Amino acid sequence: MRLLHTSDWHFGRSFHGVGMLDAQRRFVDHLLETVSSRGIDVVLIAGDVYDRALPGVDAVTLFSETLSRIREAGAAVILSSGNHDSASRLGFGSEILARGGVHLRTRLDQLAVPVELELGAATLAVYGIPYLEPRLTAEELGSSVPSHAAVTRAALDRVRTDLEARRSQGRVHSLVMAHTFASGGLTSDSERDLSIGGVGAVPLDLFDGLDYVALGHLHGRQQLSHTVRYSGSPLPYSFSEAGHEKGGFILEFAGDGLASVEPVNWPAARRLAVLKGTLEELLASPDHAWAEEAYCQITLTDDDRPAKAMERLRQRFADTLVLSFEPASPREKAAMSYSRRIAEARNDLELCCGFLDHVRSREASDAERALLRDTLSGAAAAEVSA
Incomplete structure (x- = not known):
């Protein structure tokens, strides 16, 4: 069975004021070409489908069309929500969508309810952990500490309890999707901070023992361990990503477990x-x-x-x-404090020229000095005549 690990689509985002919907449509074309040519059975989306909790109509339309095209190509979809998504809005109609092969994991009560995929004599259990805001989820998860590490640990405890019960009944492999900042991950300028000072980082050893962990949130594709990876965003969303290769990971699972992980690249429009x-x-x-x-x-x-x-x-x-x-x-004058320059100005012309230099980091030209001199002379003459 082949699965495609993706995340952080951010439909509806702009790039320094330039709309990206056309570029995102081209990404979808690349995604569908990969699904068809590589025989992908399941597309995993590890959060941040949208760029904001209330996405625009055009972004929602693009996502709806994308889901339809993926299903028409023969692949199922498993999706968990990210910190940019509204979990309740994204998860609307999840029970109905599941009947059509689109499985949404946006609620805490779904943490221990995997999507089961048949691998011959074995089963692959795919668990989706949505983005967990510590202050909002700690109590429900039974965590006394409202931190990212604590709530993620509590969520994974539920996953492991369910996984152990299933393994007592037969051969089961595990795949966990999560939208979080794992220790050791390299950040980009386009990600929203989950916390201040790095305290939001989740220890990597929390994921020990799982066959594969498909992470979302960081926009650079990267491998944190043999089984823990970020797919990264499919498009660059900041200039700090200028050197990134964008794409995802193709996972091959067999009856014996994870057989291979292969990167797939998608070219950016610009x-x-x-x-x-x-x-x-x-x-x-x-x-x-x-x-x-x-x-x-x-x-x-x-x-x-x-x-x-x-x-x-x-x-x-x-x-x-x-x-x-x-x-x-840097020029000596530029390094001088503006208050000092005002104090040392010998006349009104120097004061005006100094201000011009201060606000634009360029000295007044001869023409500008002449204009300022004439303006000041005119003002002085008008004041005398008055």
Whole structure:
């Protein structure tokens, strides 16, 4: 039996103000091609189907169409909710959907109710642990400590109790889906913090003894142990993911258990470019030609902030979405506190020019100084005549 481990689709998300629904539709096409060409029996989605608890109509429509296409391709779906999803909304109609091959795990009372998949003489029990907000779930799970580690441990205790009972009746292998931050995972800028200061990290040894753990939440595909993996998001959702290969994992289960785990890659519609240098270097260098068709994050290192920098950059890199400034050799005046510069200004012209330099990190040009001088002279003359 082949299963496809995915997560963090984030339907409805934008990328620095650019809508991503078209890119997400192309991802779905890649997903369906994998399902058909590789003979996938079950698609696992480990949380964050949507980007927010109240998704837009277009995002809901895309997800509905995706489920229909997966089922038409012959694969079942097992889905658990993430921290971006509304568990109650996502889990609506779960009993009815299960009859159509779409199995939702969004409630605590479903923790020990696996989806059973036949492996010949054995069974694969797939458990779905939705995102567990400690403050809201600790009491119901019987945990006296409202922490991510404590509630995850309590949830896994329920899973293991059920698993032991099933194994007493026959040969059963285990797969657990969970949406959490496991210790050792590498984060990206596009994930929402589950807690402050890293206290939300769940110890990796909580998953010991399980045949495979399909994690969601972190957007970089990664292996934490032989049996614990993050599939990562299918698309990059921050420039920190510029170097990521996006996709999922194909799992092969047989009667003896987990036989193989293989990564599968899906190309993004647009590449991401993270560029740094002076404005003239970036505009002239042939090394950056590939970035002309990419979404760009650019850091300019000019000592003086160039005029109309974004406008000039977009003449070459049309999709520059993020622009920042990091002078290679900060000027002495820029390092000086603004209050000190005000105190040391010898006249009104220096005061005005100093303010202009402070707010835009570039000294006034000769033309600007002349305009300010004329304006100040005019104001002084008007005050005298009054």
